[in-house]
Amino acid sequence: MGIEMNDRGPFDIPDIGPVVGSEFAEISVNVDSEANSTRLRLEDLRTGRVRYLDPLELETIIWLADGHLTELLDPSADRWRDRS
Amino acid sequence: MPTVINPDAVPKSLVSELIRPSQVHGSLYTDPAIFAEELTKIWFKTWVFVGHESEVPEPNDYVRKQMATQDVVMTRDRDGDIHLLINRCAHRGLQVCDDQKGNSSSFRCPYHGWTYRNSGELLGYPYNKGYGGKGRLELGMGKVPRVESYRGFVFGSMADDGPSLLEHLGAATGEIDRLAGLSPKGEVSLDAGWLPHKTRANWKFLAENETDGYHPQFVHGSIFGVTGSPIGALYSDASTAVTRALGNGHSENDLRPEFRKFAEPMRWFGTTPERVPNYVAAMREAYGEDAERRMIEGAPHVMIFPNLFIAEIQVFNIQPNAANECISYATAVQLRGGAELNRRMISQSIGSVGPAGMLLADDTEMYERNQQGVSMLDPEWLDVRRGLVRETTDEDGFTIGAATDETGMRGFWKQYRALMEA
Ligand code: FES
Ligand SMILES: [Fe+2]
Numbered sequence: 043m044g045i046e047m048n049d050r051g052p053f054d055i056p057d058i059g060p061v062v063g064s065e066f067a068e069i070s071v072n073v074d075s076e077a078n079s080t081r082l083r084l085e086d087l088r089t090g091r092v093r094y095l096d097p098l099e100l101e102t103i104i105w106l107a108d109g110h111l112t113e114l115l116d117p118s119a120d121r122w123r124d125r126s
Numbered sequence: 127m128p129t130v131i132n133p134d135a136v137p138k139s140l141v142s143e144l145i146r147p148s149q150v151h152g153s154l155y156t157d158p159a160i161f162a163e164e165l166t167k168i169w170f171k172t173w174v175f176v177g178h179e180s181e182v183p184e185p186n187d188y189v190r191k192q193m194a195t196q197d198v199v200m201t202r203d204r205d206g207d208i209h210l211l212i213n214r215c216a217h218r219g220l221q222v223c224d225d226q227k228g229n230s231s232s233f234r235c236p237y238h239g240w241t242y243r244n245s246g247e248l249l250g251y252p253y254n255k256g257y258g259g260k261g262r263l264e265l266g267m268g269k270v271p272r273v274e275s276y277r278g279f280v281f282g283s284m285a286d287d288g289p290s291l292l293e294h295l296g297a298a299t300g301e302i303d304r305l306a307g308l309s310p311k312g313e314v315s316l317d318a319g320w321l322p323h324k325t326r327a328n329w330k331f332l333a334e335n336e337t338d339g340y341h342p343q344f345v346h347g348s349i350f351g352v353t354g355s356p357i358g359a360l361y362s363d364a365s366t367a368v369t370r371a372l373g374n375g376h377s378e379n380d381l382r383p384e385f386r387k388f389a390e391p392m393r394w395f396g397t398t399p400e401r402v403p404n405y406v407a408a409m410r411e412a413y414g415e416d417a418e419r420r421m422i423e424g425a426p427h428v429m430i431f432p433n434l435f436i437a438e439i440q441v442f443n444i445q446p447n448a449a450n451e452c453i454s455y456a457t458a459v460q461l462r463g464g465a466e467l468n469r470r471m472i473s474q475s476i477g478s479v480g481p482a483g484m485l486l487a488d489d490t491e492m493y494e495r496n497q498q499g500v501s502m503l504d505p506e507w508l509d510v511r512r513g514l515v516r517e518t519t520d521e522d523g524f525t526i527g528a529a530t531d532e533t534g535m536r537g538f539w540k541q542y543r544a545l546m547e548a
Binding site: 064065066108112115116117118119121122123124 | 204223224225228229230231232233234239240241243249250251252253254255260
C-alpha cells in the first residue's frame with residue numbers, strides 16, 4: 043500500500059481514503075452513503091474490522107465524559123477479554 | 127560519649143584528587159567509572175534541561191526526549207500539565223513509545239498490550255483474570271519525579287527532593303528572562319525542530335567551551351572571515367565584554383558592554399532596524415522606551431549547568447551517552463510575535479549549526495581532537511588558570527573576568543565538584 047503525497051496530505055491514501063493514524067492505531071475515516079442517510083465508516087486498518095457510526099452515535103462520543111472514554115480504553119473493557 | 131567521626135565513612139568521590147583551582151585531570155573526560163558517578167550524582171540528581179513546553183502545544187501531544195542515558199517521553203495531558211515519563215513498560219520493560227512525536231491520550235505497549243495514560247498510570251491490560259481481575263495491578267510507567275518549567279523551559283530532576291528549580295537556576299533566570307524579553311509577547315518557543323549532533327567527546331568539553339571566549343577568533347576565524355561577521359572582535363583582548371560565573375555552575379559571556387558602546391539597535395543580530403521594521407515596531411509597541419535598550423543589548427550567551435546553552439539565537443541541549451560520547455541537540459530560538467526575526471534565526475541557525483553549519487562543525491572538530499588528546503599520557507593535566515591573575519567580583523558578588531578568560535570553566539568545576547562530593 044503506497045502512500046501518495048497529494049494536496050490532501052500524506053494521510054490520504056488512494057483507495058482507502060483519509061487515515062487517522064499513530065504508532066498505536068491506524069483508522070481510515072470515510073463518509074459512507076450506502077444506507078438511507080450518510081454515516082461515518084471507520085476501519086481499523088490493522089484488523090480490517092469496520093464500524094459504522096450514525097450522527098447520533100457520533101454526537102454521543104463527542105459528549106462522552108472523558109472518564110467514561112478512558113474506561114473504554116482499557117484493553118480488557120471490550121476487546122481482549124477473558125471469555126472462559 | 128563523644129561522637130567519633132570516622133573519615134572513611136565520608137563518601138569520597140573519584141574526582142576529589144583530580145580537580146585543582148587552576149587544573150583539571152585528563153581522566154575526568156575518559157574514565158567510565160567517573161562517568162558512572164556523574165550519572166548518579168549529577169544527571170540523575172540535579173535539574174537537567176529536557177525541552178520546551180512549546181514542543182507539546184496541544185493537549186495529548188508528546189515528544190521523545192533524552193535525559194542522559196534515559197529515554198523519556200515529554201507529554202502534555204488533557205488538563206495541560208507536562209509529564210516526563212520514562213519510556214519503559216512496567217510489565218517486561220519494553221519501550222512503550224516508539225514514534226518521535228505524536229498526539230495520544232494513552233500509550234499501548236506493543237508486547238502484551240498494556241495501556242497507559244499519557245500521565246503514566248496503568249489504564250488496563252488484556253486478559254485480566256491472570257492477575258485476579260480488573261484493576262488489581264498498581265504498576266505504571268516510570269516518571270521523572272520532579273518536573274518544573276521556567277518560562278516554558280522544561281527541566282526534570284530524577285531525585286525526589288533537593289533544591290527547587292528556581293534555587294538551582296539562581297541568577298540564570300535573569301538570562302532566560304532577557305531572551306524572552308526580546309519577544310514582543312515576552313515568550314520564546316523552541317518548536318522549530320531539534321537537530322541531534324552526535325559528538326565523540328565527553329559532555330564536559332562542550333559545557334566548558336560554551337562560554338570560552340578564548341577560542342572563537344581561532345576556531346571560527348574562517349566563518350567570521352567569510353561572512354564579514356563582527357563577532358570575532360567581541361572576543362579579543364580589546365573587548366569590554368566580560369565572562370561571569372553566575373553561581374551553581376552557570377556562566378555567561380556578557381557582551382552587553384560592547385553593544386552599549388555602539389548603542390545601535392539590532393547590532394547584536396548583525397542587522398539594522400530598517401531591515402526588520404515590523405519586529406522593531408512590535409518591540410516599541412510592547413515595551414515603549416525600554417525597547418531600545420533591549421534591542422541594543424541583545425540576547426544572552428549563557429551556559430546553564432549542566433546542559434542548557436543559550437547562544438543568542440540558538441539553544442543547545444547537551445546529553446551524554448558515555449564517557450567519550452554525547453549528543454548536542456540544537457534548535458533556532460523563535461520569539462513569539464517576531465515572525466520577521468524568526469525566519470532569519472532559522473536560516474542563520476541552518477548556516478551555523480545545521481547539518482553543514484560551520485560553527486558547529488568547527489567546535490565539534492575541537493571537541494573530538496580534545497577527546498583524542500586527553501587519552502594521551504603526558505601532560506596529565508589540563509590548564510584552566512587563564513584570567514586568575516585579573517579576576518574580580520562585580521557589584522552583585524559574581525566572579526568576573528575578561529572576555530577571553532576561563533572564569534566560566536572554573537565556575538563549572540566548582541559546582542561539579544560540589545555535586546560529586548555531596
Ligand atoms: S512488556 Fe509491555 S505489555 Fe508486556
Ligand atoms: Fe565555538
